[in-house]
Amino acid sequence: MQIDVGATLPLEAIAADAGAVDAEGRFPREAIDQLTRAGLLGLGLPESLGGAGGGPVEFVGVVEQVAGACASTGMVYVMHVVGAQTVLAGVGNQGAAGPKQEALEAMAAGRHLTTLAYSDRGSRGHFWAQVSHAVEDGEGLVVDADKTWATSAGHANSYVLAVGAPNTDDPLSTELYLVPSDQEGVAIPAHFDGLGMRGNASAPLRVRGLRLSAQQRLGDERSGxxxxxxxxxxxxxxxxxxxxxxxxxxxxxxxxxxxxxxxxxxxxxxxxxxxxxxxxxxxxxxxxxxxxxxxxxxxxxxxxxxxxxxxxxxxxxxxxxxxxxxxxxxxxxxxxxxxxxxxxxxxxxxxxxxxxxxxxxxxxxxxxxxxxxxxxxxxx
Ligand SMILES: Cc1cc2nc3c(=O)[nH]c(=O)nc-3n(C[C@H](O)[C@H](O)[C@H](O)COP(=O)(O)OP(=O)(O)OC[C@H]3O[C@@H](n4cnc5c(N)ncnc54)[C@H](O)[C@@H]3O)c2cc1C
The missing domain is CATH 1.20.140.10 (Butyryl-CoA Dehydrogenase, subunit A, domain 3)
Structure with a gap:
């Protein structure tokens, strides 16, 4: 499906707030609400889920214009769409029911903002390598991790969280989990005060004793x-x-x-x-x-x-x-x-x-x- 990018983008309102978002280091909630109303949180998600359709070509067309109006909004939007695509790929053909499917439908309807929490304190910008590993403690999987940056921290409804797979210390053996932002065990110990992108709310996540279920995992074991x-x-x-x-x-x-x-x-x-x-x-x-x-x-x-x-x-x-x-x-x-x-x-x-x-x-x-x-x- 081709979404009509030009007809739906609320650029003037987003641009009008960009200076204040930057000066105040404020999360661009109103701009994200504007993108939601335009149906753009569902870009790239299939119509069968209620999404707006479109693919990489439509995505770059929207992002270029949104980021030109407000870079912080552009970054929040990019991390959402990338997170949604990762969840979509991770759900694959695992079946139609469950929390990941519900989250995807909520993203498609614009009721759910997501983001990535990959960067690990121990591996820094080498996001594909995870130092903190999930462990089996007899009651299931539990993880402690320190994520150094997650855009939209405290504002997103969920985090696509990368962790090392259990029972291995291979940094490339990783798993991704869709974690609701209010799940017990996730805290935001510091707030963002950056040089630029000052409204994108990239903050550390302190993950302690977080319980992870197989239903939250994207893809198969060790498929991160x-x-x-x-x-x-x-x-x-x-x-x-x-x-x-x-x-x-x-x-x-x-x-x-x-x-x-x-x-x-x-x-x-x-x-x-x-x-x-x-x-x-x-x-x-x-x-x-x-x-x-x-x-x-x-x-x-x-x-x-x-x-x-x-x-x-x-x-x-x-x-x-x-x-x-x-x-x-x-x-x-x-x-x-x-x-x-x-x-x-x-x-x-x-x-x-x-x-x-x-x-x-x-x-x-x-x-x-x-x-x-x-x-x-x-x-x-
Ligand atoms: C605005 C913003 C938003 C972000 N949002 C997110 C997010 O939503 N989710 C998330 O997971 N992360 C996010 N990040 C984190 C980002 O992806 C990186 O992990 C982080 O910026 C890396 O910072 P660092 O200090 O750990 O860099 P380091 O990894 O310490 O790198 C420092 C320098 O060393 C260089 N370097 C390192 N390794 C090599 C190598 N092998 N060869 C050559 N040079 C090398 C790097 O290029 C860099 O110049 C965000 C970062 C920013 C700035």
Missing amino acids: FALMMTATLPWFTLGSAACSVGIAAAALDAAIAHATRARLDHEEASLAQVPGVRARLAYARVRLRESRALLREVAAAVASDDPSAQEGVLAVKASAAEMAIEVTDLAMRVGGGAAYSKHGPLERHLRDARAAAVMAPTTELLHDFLGKAITGQELF
């Missing part, structure tokens, strides 16, 4: 790593890249508007008529268009299960993250002193753009994986 690679990774790298493209596009639009408006009265010219300024804008536009083209190419490849998609999945997030850092920096330079002040959006875009490079898999790790892939080496 495979789910991360096949469901989480492609949707996350696309979503993160789309956020970067959206932020860069918003920054470049603001820089172009400034350069066109700002006057050098003594030369009877606008700033945009200065050759060095317009060349900077042109270079930034080329970088943006390159990344957007790659984003669309990779989204289409993932949507069609193209065998060449893996290389694009490894390339797209790093490419867009570094582009957004470069383009927001160029936009700041063109904006001069006006951009340096907090009155305009440019310095916010500059701060927001830096998050993607450090979100796992980081740019450095993606380059390392891609290098291995193209030289025929095993990734793990």
Whole structure:
């Protein structure tokens, strides 16, 4: 199904609140409610579950625009859709009833926000490796874990929680569980006060004595790593890249508007008529268009299960993250002193753009994986 992205996006209202969300470090609840009313929390979920349909191509189209309006909202939305896709893949053909199916239907109806809790204190940004392992204590599975970041912590209805599988200390032997955010054993010991994405509420989760049932597990025993690679990774790298493209596009639009408006009265010219300024804008536009083209190419490849998609999945997030850092920096330079002040959006875009490079898999790790892939080496 093709959802009509242009007709449903409530961008003006989301953009109008973006400055306050950033300044106050406030979770963008109203923007998420707007996306809910537009049916977008169910994007990527099949109509049989009540979802909006659509796939990777529609996803990147929505995220680019939402993140351009408010990067924090874009990030919360990305983690929700990626979490929902991971749950969907984990439910597979396990049967139609049960808490995971109910959660998916609630996500499709916009009554349930989810997110990922993968990053483990012991393995840091190597999210695929888990240091904390579930143990059998005679009454079932129980786990203690310290998750360093979970977007929407305290605001999501559930966490897709990664833990090491029981009865092994192999860090790659992992399992994913859908954990209701109010389940006993999950606490949020600290709140987020970040450089950028200041409304995305990424906070640590302190997991102590959390009881996990087989009904909560996504996929089979020890299937966490495979789910991360096949469901989480492609949707996350696309979503993160789309956020970067959206932020860069918003920054470049603001820089172009400034350069066109700002006057050098003594030369009877606008700033945009200065050759060095317009060349900077042109270079930034080329970088943006390159990344957007790659984003669309990779989204289409993932949507069609193209065998060449893996290389694009490894390339797209790093490419867009570094582009957004470069383009927001160029936009700041063109904006001069006006951009340096907090009155305009440019310095916010500059701060927001830096998050993607450090979100796992980081740019450095993606380059390392891609290098291995193209030289025929095993990734793990
Ligand atoms: C805004 C935001 C939202 C987030 N949301 C979530 C979320 O919802 N869920 C979640 O699970 N996590 C989330 N994270 C966490 C994120 O995915 C990373 O785990 C985290 O940012 C990594 O930080 P770290 O300090 O542990 O980095 P480290 O892993 O300590 O990395 C530090 C540096 O070392 C480099 N490095 C590490 N290993 C290698 C290597 N092998 N080769 C080359 N360089 C290497 C990295 O590239 C990086 O530059 C979020 C992070 C941010 C910033």
